[in-house]
């Protein structure tokens with residue numbers, strides 16, 4: 012249906028333009044934006060330039076594979092879909108759509124705690140998805156949520172630890188984006204001028220599913236996405252501490268991962284208290300502006316935690332970027348915005364196309380590097396770029 016236009020997206024960055032045309036501006040700005048002056052957003056990309064490749068030649072790479080093993084599960088590639096809130100506002104049933112695209116491609120996908128489809132439905136739809144929670148620093152509210160996640164059959168729980176307060180996103184104020192979305196003439200105009208989103212995503216959602224709510228931010232259903240007054244409940248996130256992480260570790264038998272780690276000391280604390288893995292992340296530059304680009308702190312974190320799996324996200328767009336992180340010791344690289352842009356622009360076919368584009372880049376670059384498996388890639392394939 013949209014095959015010809017979609018194939019104009021030749022790399023992950025190209026989906027940005029396609030989604031910009033499809034989405035009302037406030038929604039596009041919510042995905043694309045970052046905190047304050049976009050310092051971390053920019054650094055996430057320039058960090059990729061801080062390492063250059065030292066390829067090896069004349070090695071038979073005809074049998075190469077990017078097969079990845081993590082937590083006892085085999086994946087087709089070392090990439091996954093990062094958790095993104097409000098996905099179902101960007102594409103019809105966006106969370107189910109991304110989960111399906113990930114499962115079909117045999118890569119992991121993390122369902123956001125700020126999603127609009129009940130986690131029970133998504134996990135029924137696609138068993139094996141990982142779930143990300145934002146939790147308050149209150150045992151009485153943590154415990155029922157953990158029990159809900161366990162009862163749903165989720166096996167891998169990610170705690171995002173870099174959102175103790177909401178970020179300063181001036182871009183959202185300028186774009187007039189807020190949650191809940193407040194109905195206004197301007198919002199209505201934005202919808203009318205983006206009819207494919209209005210009909211294909213918003214009207215279809217209301218017709219099929221009714222008013223979307225924040226379904227997964229606590230043990231019970233949260234606020235509706237459109238409301239004149241309702242305040243979104245950020246809960247007592249400021250009070251969340253290692254003590255609560257310990258409590259969760261005791262109550263949760265599944266795999267527990269911390270997302271938003273940038274300090275080797277924090278990674279060490281996590282390991283010592285029985286956390287199963289960390290995702291090194293600055294939230295795509297959307298939280299603390301000026302926070303280090305994850306690639307620059309990755310080696311110190313890998314060195315600090317021994318065998319505990321270290322994963323990473325923020326700013327990865329090319330197969331070469333992914334391979335740099337793998338060479339520095341990352342076990343999985345998560346990617347955010349481009350997959351949601353692809354889903355917003357072209358639905359499940361778009362998400363599948365985005366996954367296959369970056370897989371093709373990883374495959375080609377493995378050949379050009381002279382490696383046949385990801386295990387064969389280490390720091391000897393990298394040299395620090397001249398500043």
Ligand SMILES: Cc1cc2nc3c(=O)[nH]c(=O)nc-3n(C[C@H](O)[C@H](O)[C@H](O)COP(=O)(O)O)c2cc1C
Pocket residue numbers: 041042043055093094095096123124125126143171270292293294295296297324325326327345346347348349351
């Ligand atoms: C639209 C959007 C929504 C996000 N929502 C969440 C979320 O609910 N929970 C979370 O842990 N991270 C969230 N993130 C951060 C991503 O999981 C990830 O850390 C980041 O997008 C990676 O950077 P990249 O977009 O440059 O690939 C969100 C990011 C975007 C772009």
